[in-house]
Amino acid sequence: MRAFTLLDGLVVPLDRANVDTDAIIPKQFLKSIKRSGFGQNLFDEWRYLDHGEPGQDASNRPKNPDFVLNQPRYQGAQVLLARENFGCGSSREHAPWALEDFGLRALIAPSFADIFYNNCFKNGLLPIVLDAAIVDQLFRETEATPGYALQVDLERQNVTTPAGESFGFDVDAHRKYCLLNGLDDIGLTLQQADKIKAYEERRKAEAPWLFV
Amino acid sequence: MSAQTLYDKLWQSHLVHEEPDGATLLYIDRHLVHEVTSPQAFEGLRLAGRKPRRPAAAVAVPDHNVPTTNRAGGIADPISRLQVETLDQNCADFGIVEFKMEDVRQGIVHVIGPEEGLTLPGMTVVCGDSHTSTHGAFGALAFGIGTSEVEHVLATQCLVTKKSRAMRVNVEGELGHGVTAKDVALAIIGKIGTAGGNGYAIEFAGSAICGLSMEGRMTLCNMAIEAGARAGMVAVDDKTIDYVKGRPYAPTGKQWDQAVDWWRTLVSDADAVFDQEVHMDAAAIVPQVTWGTSPEMVTSVDGRVPDPADAPSEVKRSDWERALAYMGLAANTPIEKIAVDKVFIGSCTNSRIEDLRAAAAVVKGRQKAASVKLAMVVPGSGLVKQQAEQEGLDRIFLAAGFEWRDPGCSMCLAMNADRLEPGERCASTSNRNFEGRQGQGGRTHLVSPAMAAAAAVAGHFVDVRKF
């Protein structure tokens, strides 16, 4: 996994609440057995005017000029600004895979759906929860200011605007550690193999039917 | 020890290790696997040279991509076929039991878990699928995970996670005639919103919940994720234990008695404290129909499509406007005036025997409206299908002009050939009415099986209580 430390990234505002993972990456692309290549189909039904199918070259497809990700001023964005409950619905990790593959590194919203939030950390993406009022302010500033970029500092847990205004955010210590160091947590859990073994032994005695 | 919630008890009994900040290594008893969210996890194991820690704790089934007609002909779409073959290969390579497409036990992962006794009270159950919350109906802690976590559970039999807050939704009283668990679920989501359960594990309690069958409780817990909660659960009672008894993977003999002794303790203590409590009056719930593109956009069958002008906030107003435009609906349209093109009875929410019985009871002796292009019934598993056929339900549906299909996810998410065409409107017993969920441009209205069946007969939504 790619480490996340410090980012100075162009912001793209996606002004909708309850953006679900079906919208982030539609089901037909879930047939892939790979982990990569989903970026071109991120928000497929909103981004293109035709119907997309897996395996198709997206570069010649007609784009929806009204969709924010297609607007020239937001090309190269690394920070996605969104509304409440972003990433609700299906548990598909293809959603963070698509966001990351597209080039996004941080997501800012007043709230995220639980499974999606969790999946982001496994893929080098940082989801940041800020107060709805602050998110509102960032939406206004982004829309009003071409080239609007935010500085995201994971170590210090803050987001800084071009005007120097800074907002702190919470992040769980374990997730932060893994993300800062680009660590896959399976390796870390395997270091606790003796504890797992001890639990299994104890549990086998209490509840043997769970181990048949 | 202080009073504990059911969730506390389930959490406590699976705790392998806890860090001072609450990060917990949680032991997983049952891992259900399907073809869509597992290939990259198995690939990850291979790349790291790892093996499943307890292959016997995992059971796999293909369900999302499988065809619901002419199964003997195999899967026509080569990409879907490859995904199912990849699951077959991974299960063979890693020694995981799989109920393959031709197996009568094959079905939607959340239907077959309980049906086979793979889901037991007191277990932690995970699957790379958000509707894993379904299994909480058994007094289990069940939740969906992403593919990286699928790999993590395969490799370690544990997850690194943090405890959620506890919410209890109390539904007291008696449900009216024609009102089902699906209506309760939608009414709860209508009340608390699709983000209302974010960060919570929900326990459903109260006399109306006790009165539900296991099928009804599964429907309710299934929809907990639609309320934003990762897990939903119902305390263990006699119904739970009766349902589990004799299932192929349930314990027997002395272990059964030992298990039942423990299962009986899987209820919240009388004085347990929840972080949040929600109260609902069962008698006030009427059949529900969603009108928009999020499950919280729901109203009563005797209601009307709302007017965005009445939305409680600016963000909501633009959401409602966008939803109405997508759904092709005008504000203030009476729900019963909305005509449907297709009807789908199926999905892990509503494809169990009781659901099919409820739909068949409405359809019996009637005919699908000529204006309805397709009404399809997709049983949740091969065994549900078999039982329904023994009860003659298939003949009732077929005589009414419905299609009777083979088990799978089907038009719940349209990964196989079953889908809506752009602009088509569907009465669906599934769980998500998101844009494009049942096919690009398709318009989904979520309802109970009886309501879907009634819509198929009438050609538009009708109040099943008066039908």
Ligand code: SF4
């Ligand atoms: S029936 Fe629908 S919701 Fe359930 S597992 Fe299948 S696709 Fe997911």
